[in-house]
Amino acid sequence: MHFTKTLVIFTVLYLSGDALKCHHCKTTMWDGEVVADGTVACDGSEKTCETGLNACVTNQLTYKVEMGGQKRNANSTETTCGVKSSADDYCEYVKGLLTSVEDLTCSVVFCDKDLCTSSGKAAHISFVLGAFLMAIYGLFV
DSSP: OHHHHHHHHHHHHHHHOOOOEEEOEEEEEETTEEOSTTOBOOTTOEEEOOTTOOEEEEEEEEEEEEETTEEEEEEEEEEEEEOOOOHHHHHHHHHHHOTTOEEEEEEEEEEOSGGGTOOSHHHHHHHHHHHHHHHHHHHHO
16 A cells, blocks of 8 residues: 555656756857857756746847947847747747847747757656566565
């Protein structure tokens, strides 16, 4: 009986921890130089997405902007939680916001797996291994 309770508790805990996790980071560059202000490193930047945000979104923008009488090249790459849509829709939205820049290019990648590089299989394997070990333990206790 103790084994069954333990297995049920373990299953509930496993299934409740299924929120999408994404990196939350940004790199901003002016004329090829990384700008510290506005840059957030991706190392250890894991964020649990809020309800309704169903994808990790990585967008990259390049454009030219006039500052102080000089045209400067800007590059921005940002990764965060978002809503999966078509790349064209997303880029059209961004272009509507950045109307005062020139030569704007936009690319966006969506993924619906944890941290865009993990399929979450490690957690599933851990669960199966844990359940197997509890079953073995239950047979001998």
